[in-house]
Amino acid sequence: MKILRLHYPLAADTGYPEKTVIAMGFFDGFHKGHQAVLQRAKDEAAQRGAKLAVLTYDHHPALVYKKMTSHEKRYLTLLDYKLALFKKFGVDVVLLVNYSYLFQSQTPSDFVKKFLSRFNPVAVVAGFDHTYGGASDDNMANLPKYVGDTFDVITVPAQKSNDQKISSTKIRQELDNGNIETVNKLLGRPFQTKGVIVHGEERGRLLGYPTANVEHSEYQWLPTIGVYVVTVAFGGKKYLGMASIGKNVTFSEDGPMTVEINLIDFKQNIYGEVVRVNWLAHVRGEIKFQTADELIEQLDRDEQLTRNYLSVHPDILD
Known part of the structure; x- marks a missing residue:
């Protein structure tokens, strides 16, 4: 071309x-x-x-x-x-x-x-x-x-x-409302973003849910704050993940907006990798928990929902 x-x-x-x-x-x-x-x-x-x-x-x-x-x-x-x-x-x-x-x-x-x-x-x-x-x-x-x-x-x-009418304006509105399934229907494919894996606060590792922090361009439109089922592609492979867009309000009221993804059954160090994230389903909004144990219990439920999504949609890793 x-x-x-x-x-x-x-x-x-x-x-x-x-x-x-x-x-x-x-x-x-x-x-x-x-x-x-x-x-x-x-x-x-x-x-x-x-x-x-x-x-x-x-x-x-x-x-x-x-x-x-x-x-x-x-x-x-x-x-x-x-x-x-x-x-x-x-x-x-x-x-x-x-x-x-x-x-x-x-x-x-x-x-x-x-x-x-x-x-x-x-x-x-x-x-x-x-x-x-x-x-x-x-x-x-x-x-x-x-x-x-x-x-x-x-x-x-x-x-x-x-x-x-299918329009870019409509898609932006749906992203701002967290309606990622509607967005993907209008696109005819999963909504995709690109970013690089960088170091974060590493709280997820302490909770038993290590996360890959994805730094996006400031010009990339992202879904609204919440938890999502995603796949993450790099090195010629796709991996299942649960992504959180938010400010980690359980730990801080004024933290920066971050995109953190826990890759299911994945243990490798991938700092510096450029990844493509396919946003597949909205799980829930951001919740402020009173204790770390409450957060871990919710993460356990999120993980099960993410695994269930893969069992119903096995082709997402193709």
């Missing part, structure tokens, strides 16, 4: 010589709605003998036109993971745009003539609500009048689950 990192205005020699079908979107989450857009573009590319291209952005477009909170600046899929998902899907070329004020401010006519045309499209494909500029009418409904007969414009309708 070829990646073209683009800055607007484009340099004179920037372009792509082979004919393309371009799927347009930010694609944060790579959910079922995004997959429908990409699949339509992939089908069109195959029928037309063209390369499958994706036009996407290196950061949230909203950074250009509003002040965002630190939480809003997070991503469902960090860029390296999103690019990996594109490659797995069969994308031939990614047009990775630095989304700037100048890019956003180009007229629809310039967007067609000075930008899209550089990449030799025979068709562009996007969701019904996709916008490509800063004005309210820079949308898919109006794009054909600027394109003329230069290439085809294909709009993909909303994909729905339980009569609600």
